[in-house]
Amino acid sequence: MNVSRLRERVLNPTAQELFGFLLLAGIALLGVDLLRRVTTGDLPASQFGSLLWNGIVDSLYIGLAAIGLSMTYSILRFANFAHGELLTVGAFSGWTVAYLIGGIGAAEFGSRLLLDADGGAQAGALGMDVVASPLAIVIGVIAAAVLTVLVALAIDRAVFKKLRDAGGITLLIASVGIALALRYVIAIVYTQDSRGVVASAPFWEPAWLPIERVNLHELTLVASALVLIVAVHLLLQYTKLGKSMRAMSDNRDLAMVTGISTERVITATWAIGAGLAGVAGYLIVLDQSQITINLGWFLLLLVFAAVILGGIGSIYGALAGSLIVGITINVSLIWIPSDLNEVAAFTLMILVLIFKPDGLFGGVETA
Structure with a gap:
C-alpha cells in the first residue's frame, strides 16, 4: 500500500x-x-508461555489441514467443504487401526474396531499413548494418511472428476453434499457419541523454558507436523511434480500446452491434501484425547479463516494464517472465555480483509 x-x-x-x-x-x-x-x-510468564505454546501446537494441525485446502483451491479453483470431513475420516480410520494393533489381547475385536463405542476398549486399559503403545500410534498415523487418501481419490473419481468443467459453485455445492454423506456414514458406523480414545501422556516440565508443562503427545504432534510441512516445501520447490503443480496453479491452459498431465497433477493434489488432512485429524485426537464425528466440521471454519488470512491459494500464506489463528485463539483466553475464543480469530480475519482483501500474502494463487 x-x-x-x-x-x-x-x-x-x-x-x-x-x-x-x-x-x-x-x-x-x-x-x-x-x-x-x-x-x-x-x-505469570509461565502462563503466558503456555498460551503461546498451545497456540503453536494448534496452529500446526490447523496448518496441515489448511495446506490441503489451499492446494485444492489453487489447482481445482473451488472451496472444498468436504475437506473438514477428511479430517474426521483420518481421525476415525487412524485410531481404529491403532486400537486394533495396540489393544490385541486387552479387549475384544469388536470393541476395538468401533473405538470403544460399547465401552469395552477404554484407552487407559489399552495403554493407548505414545509411551505405552508407540508402534500402534505410529502405524495409526500412517493408516490415517493412507486411508484418507483412498477415500479422497474415490470421491474424486465418483463425483468431482465428472464435474471438472462445471464451475466453482457447482463443485462447492457437491462438496457440501459429500461432507454430509461422509459425516453420517461415520456416525452410523461409530455412533454419534464423543469419547476419549487416548490415554494420558507423561508431562515434561522444562525448567529452562517459560512454559508450565508440555506433554509428550504435544511434542509428537509438533515433530510430526514440522516434518510434513518441510516435506511439502521440498516437494513443491525441488521436484518435477511440485513444479508441475505450481505451473498448473499459475496457468492451467499453459500447463496443458507445455505437456503437463493435468489429471496426474490433480490426482497428486488430492492425495497430498487428503493425506495431510487425515494426519491432522489423527493428531488433533492425539492432542485432545477426544474423538467425535463433529471434529472436522467444527474445525473447518478455523481452517478457512487461516487460508483466507494468508491469501487463498497460497500454501505459505495458509501456514502464516494458521500461526496467527492458533496464537490468537489461545492468547485471547486472557480476556474471553474458551467457548468464545474462536470469535477473536474471525475478528482478526475481518480486519485483514478490510485492509488487505487478498490476504497477507496478496492473494498469490500459486502453490
Whole structure:
C-alpha cells in the first residue's frame, strides 16, 4: 500500500475502513493491557508461555489441514467443504487401526474396531499413548494418511472428476453434499457419541523454558507436523511434480500446452491434501484425547479463516494464517472465555480483509 493511498484511507475512510480502524484501536488497547499484565506479574510468564505454546501446537494441525485446502483451491479453483470431513475420516480410520494393533489381547475385536463405542476398549486399559503403545500410534498415523487418501481419490473419481468443467459453485455445492454423506456414514458406523480414545501422556516440565508443562503427545504432534510441512516445501520447490503443480496453479491452459498431465497433477493434489488432512485429524485426537464425528466440521471454519488470512491459494500464506489463528485463539483466553475464543480469530480475519482483501500474502494463487 503506497503512502498516498494510506493517507486517503486515514483522511477519508469508507464505512468498512472506519470499522477496521476501530478494530485496530481495540487490538492496540488489548496489546497494551497484555504488556501491563506481563510486566506487573498479573499474568505469570509461565502462563503466558503456555498460551503461546498451545497456540503453536494448534496452529500446526490447523496448518496441515489448511495446506490441503489451499492446494485444492489453487489447482481445482473451488472451496472444498468436504475437506473438514477428511479430517474426521483420518481421525476415525487412524485410531481404529491403532486400537486394533495396540489393544490385541486387552479387549475384544469388536470393541476395538468401533473405538470403544460399547465401552469395552477404554484407552487407559489399552495403554493407548505414545509411551505405552508407540508402534500402534505410529502405524495409526500412517493408516490415517493412507486411508484418507483412498477415500479422497474415490470421491474424486465418483463425483468431482465428472464435474471438472462445471464451475466453482457447482463443485462447492457437491462438496457440501459429500461432507454430509461422509459425516453420517461415520456416525452410523461409530455412533454419534464423543469419547476419549487416548490415554494420558507423561508431562515434561522444562525448567529452562517459560512454559508450565508440555506433554509428550504435544511434542509428537509438533515433530510430526514440522516434518510434513518441510516435506511439502521440498516437494513443491525441488521436484518435477511440485513444479508441475505450481505451473498448473499459475496457468492451467499453459500447463496443458507445455505437456503437463493435468489429471496426474490433480490426482497428486488430492492425495497430498487428503493425506495431510487425515494426519491432522489423527493428531488433533492425539492432542485432545477426544474423538467425535463433529471434529472436522467444527474445525473447518478455523481452517478457512487461516487460508483466507494468508491469501487463498497460497500454501505459505495458509501456514502464516494458521500461526496467527492458533496464537490468537489461545492468547485471547486472557480476556474471553474458551467457548468464545474462536470469535477473536474471525475478528482478526475481518480486519485483514478490510485492509488487505487478498490476504497477507496478496492473494498469490500459486502453490
